[in-house]
Amino acid sequence: MPSNSEARSPRCIAVVGPFQSGKTTLLEAILARTGAIPRQGSVDTGSTVGDGSKESRLHKMTVEVGVASTTFLGENYTFIDCPGSVEFLHDMRAALPAVDAAVVVCEADERKLPQLAMVLREIEELGVPHLLFLNKIDKADKRVHDTLAALQPASRVPLLLRQIPIWHDGIVIGYVDLALERAFVYREHSASQVVPLEGDELSREKEARFQMLERLADHDDALMEQLLEEIEPPRDRVFDDLAKELREGQVTPVLLGSALKGNGIQRLLKALRHEVSGLADTTRRLGLTPGADTVGYVLKTLHTAHGGKMSIVRVLSGQVADGATLMGAKGDAARISGVFKMQGQHTEKRGPAITGETVALGKLDPVVTGDTVTSGKTPLPPLAEIKPVPPVLAIAVAARDRKDDVKLGQALNKLVEEDPSLVLVHNAEQSEIVLWGQGEMQLRVAVERLQDRFQIAVTSHPPRVGYRETIRKGVVQRGRHKKQSGGHGQFGDCVLDIQPLPRSSGFQFAEKITGGVVPRQYIPSIEEGVKDGLKEGPLGFPVVDVAVTLVDGSYHTVDSSDMAFRTAGRVGLVEALPNCQPVLLEPIHHVEVYCPNDATAKVNAILSGRRGQILGFEPRADWPGWDVVRAEMPEAEIGNLIVELRSATAGVGTYTTRFDHMAELVGRAADLVIAAKKAAAA
Template identity: 30%
Template sequence: MGDKANAHPGAAGRAVAADRPASIRNVVLVGHSGAGKTTLVESLALTSGAVNRAGKVEDGGSLSDYDEIEHRQQRSVQLSLVPIEWNGIKINILDTPGYADFVGELRAGLRAADAALFIVSAADGVDGATRLVWEECAAVGMPRAIVVTHLDAARADFGDMVTTCQRVFGGDDQDAVIPLYLPLHGEPAADGNAPVAGLIGLLSQRLFDYSSGARAERDPGPEHLPLIEEARNRLIEGIIAESEDETLMERYLGGEECDVKTLIQDLEKAVARGVFHPVLAAAPAPEGGKQGLGTVELLELITGGFPTPEERDVPPVTTPQGKPRPALTCDPAGPLAAEVVKTSSDPYVGRISLVRVFSGTLRPDETVHVSGHGLESRGHEDHDVDERVGALSAPFGKQQRALDRAIAGDLACVAKLGRAETGDTLSAKDDPLLMEPWVMPDPLLPVAIQAHSKADEDKLSQGLSRLVAEDPTMRLEQNQDTHQLVLWCLGEAHMDVALERLRTRYGVQVDSVPHKVSLRETFASAASGRGRHVKQSGGHGQYAICEITVEPLPGGSGIEFVDKVVGGAVPRQFIPSVEKGVRAQAVKGVAAGYPLVDVRVTLHDGKAHSVDSSDAAFQTAGALALRECASQARIHLLEPVAELEVVVADEYVGAVMSDLSGRRGRVLGTEQVSDGSTLVRAQIPEIEISRYAVDLRSMSHGTGRFSRAYARHEPMPQQQATRILEAEKNGDR
């Protein structure tokens, strides 16, 4: 692809607009934290002319104007959009966080993009999480290319990195992962490392020298030819193998020289179909340089090889009521169908929604219909409302540049959508639509929080609702059993960022407290008790006596109330009162304050007074009788047990099973779910897996994932139950 003429970069500071879907490319950058994604974005912006050599745009904005939290975290924590222009093509670059806690931002980037660049560091290799994302992209046929960075690091080797990528990404078809260029190292520096100074184009057989900070093209020297031949032949064979021209391989094997332009066209078609994955190299521009190494070649690949939005399918749509609708196409004149892929808050502008337009054209100040999926389990309300669109803009760092429209295939920021949340669909108010949602990971790390002060308590509800609206990977729970407010996150870093955003964006200070699981109580043995509520001091008296027995039932039976009163000892109208009092006390608990379950309560005797007996008196007597039974019986604490399914690489199965056993878990079995991955099924007390999201990631080097579902409550070991009961008596609970 290196034979193309150098394109004319766009002017810094200009809002990049698109007039047709064919002139748009949407590209997401994927890679582990520290691989160099953000540095590459800055290099591409410099080469395209979107920023000057100091990394600034004409109006003073900068790509380095990141979120305050990102500066403190020293890593990207959110999806960012950088639109640039190259050779008349608008390129929307979606830079995603590389840390596993922010996989929700990565999934949003994948949803908004039509192709992916996988950034791998020659110093660090390919991590397991990146490999999983590659497999996810492969499953939906998303076009992919690979960019190798950090080639000037000690012991970094481009050839070794290509071999690794072929093994990890290529699988059975390693000839589909082949470099287009070979890097050339310059003179060694004082530290002994030789910086990459240029590239050799394998198809064009031209040398592209970046040593001056600007791309210069010339013929390779004789010493370079041996480097080219073998790699070039393998590249040509790989392209021909994926060519739609079935005669090309026959002509090539017959000794015919393949036309370079034909090879480039076949290469670009194979890349766009997602069946060929070129490998490129990139490095930042030297100080004062105008172009980063490999950036021109990468921009040529993006504009020539990656698909237009018209070549990708639009996600299925229905009506908000779930009725199917005909499939949409990427047509600016079609029905409006756009999706909020990210929601953020600006202290001056308010809520800003990053929107991908899949069909139709979105314009400022028009009224649209907002449809949500109503993820009530994660704290997202269902909604189906009309809203007026505010200003449309293209972001650049912290700057927002006005747009007059956003056509099908494009991305834009929309201001003042007060009800829209991440994942919601925007459509015409007279033709409302709902897009099929994308898959989001379940948050499995709980953190219980409480307001730091009374002033914080007043603002807490609104702050949390805004926080959850921004991030669909977060779930808010008001636990009715433990009376705790629980924020479910993807990991510790995700939790830290959430609490920091509450403090800095919404002015709410919260404290984290130990998370409690929903325990239960039950009787381990039968017992009898008498409830006596007699008061005769002044005014209308209160008189109620009842005698009950309590016996344990099998798990899952709940509370069973049996009336065996004979002879009218307890008048018929007061028997429901006794039951009501018993059940009310059961909800409060009889030992440690946890709900009582799985018992049969039998009322067999009692006394009443013709004047002083009442509904309230017998309710109180029923509660007292149950508490007296508890004082005479042995009480078991029941803990919730979860069904756990863990998918992990085969090499970590032993460690995972051993760890589960150490947590009082019972491994039920294993099965092979894919080449190299195993599913482990287990039952385990929930109290043992509060931090399992963090621990599994550490154990499996980021490749493990798990799901959990409530199974049942079962007796807690006596030693542990005793500690909880003693803490309750001492008021430490």
């Protein structure tokens, strides 16, 4: 159990779980029960504190962390409502390191087990103590022990049932707390009512409690001896073991409730108060030794429409006041412009923040999400490594009005700073700004923010594929440029031997001039002209894998110039290429798909249906029950691959890709690409 002084330290609790499991509703129920809000709002009506952003309310889903604070029995708590969609999980990853514990919200739905397993894996790898809140218990239709058995494969830590449901006419109307040995009947949006524990409920409680104690005794020899000798352990000893084994990651307690009806909230809050340790354990887990300097962890960066940049910071030691200077990880310091309390989207200026509190700090421009900030003179290393997963879907974005181009670039950089799982790529070859992300919804939200928050009208489309073309046969072609317009004219003449090269050879230029028919100073200009001609071949794409040799030519002592010979080189190549049997090349990528092994056959079918060549599959290292499928696929088929993969893998499949080689594309597929290129150029 935490000491009294530690218990009074402000806590920070993450609320996490699969998409649509009820996390935001649970936070709303907690805020209502503790008096932080007058009544409980709902996601459907857009009246919750957690989903306060315009995009969250529009889509009825959490798209970024929400922060809200409250008090319970005289202690201060900040709850971090984390997105559940795999597309927005980076916000959860960034928030988790500095929280004291996590409440994992889930339901008895085996279809969401892969998502639950991903969330639990993140928590377990960070060593964050966590409880599991089995939500929507009022809709349960099977025994809780069966539900627990179904959920256990998602957790590498044993799930420990803390409560068993009380059934009446096939509906759960309350619960028995196995540690307290008391029965409670739910009252909607109120604390549960204590009822006598008797009859069948008493015998069920005895059996379930013994199973709970057996699990606790796996890590407590003294408790095991008491059970073997049929000695009833003291209640305080049971709670001490619950707190110790939760803190050390040996068990994950499971509580029951219905967030929508406000059931099970009081018992969850008491578990957080009495069984979850506080900041001292958190700083030990992070390897931080508190000293005289202020130290904080940046768990989220926001760019507000009117208040500018705000950094959400958990104060791990010391205190933070308006006007103080904090240093980020790169050694750049900034002066705080305001300390704010956050309650969803509402911010309110407040006084200094003390150790343990989570607040928003204004105008820390050099600081980014994941930074350890300090008032000291030396930057601190990161307390946790947060690696964004590789992006899987892209759109090309452009300002509808060209005068907004600079503004668009600034806005995109702010979006990427807010959510580092977005990746911005400037594709100079295609003249495109490409925004990569984790899925359709994340990119849709990004576009909505560009338009709503930054007032930039944008267009978007799938990025262009990097097609190339090459030649199958060689020719010898003369390139001649002659122009007379009074005074000095223009004259350049060259003969080019153009030949195909093996794939991935690029471009090679040589010369075999004899007798000075082309002065040596003009040869580099001919090469530049040839390169100009390679920028767009007869099919409309850059030309590669070509060797060009200058074999002959002529010049004029007055009219020849670098520009004339450059033009001649370009003319010669452009006139030659249609006679070289041009052929289209498409980029082929090496793709690795990560999926639960029960979906491997579906993934193979999806890849094959997209002209993918399956290279094989094998178990994914350190991911029991997962496979890695390897394939080679055309870039054109990868575009929206993630949509099909997520559909086939309960929302958790993903992939990585890298360019491998170029391959010929012929037939109807090539005709369609060439026709689309010509139509776009028309």
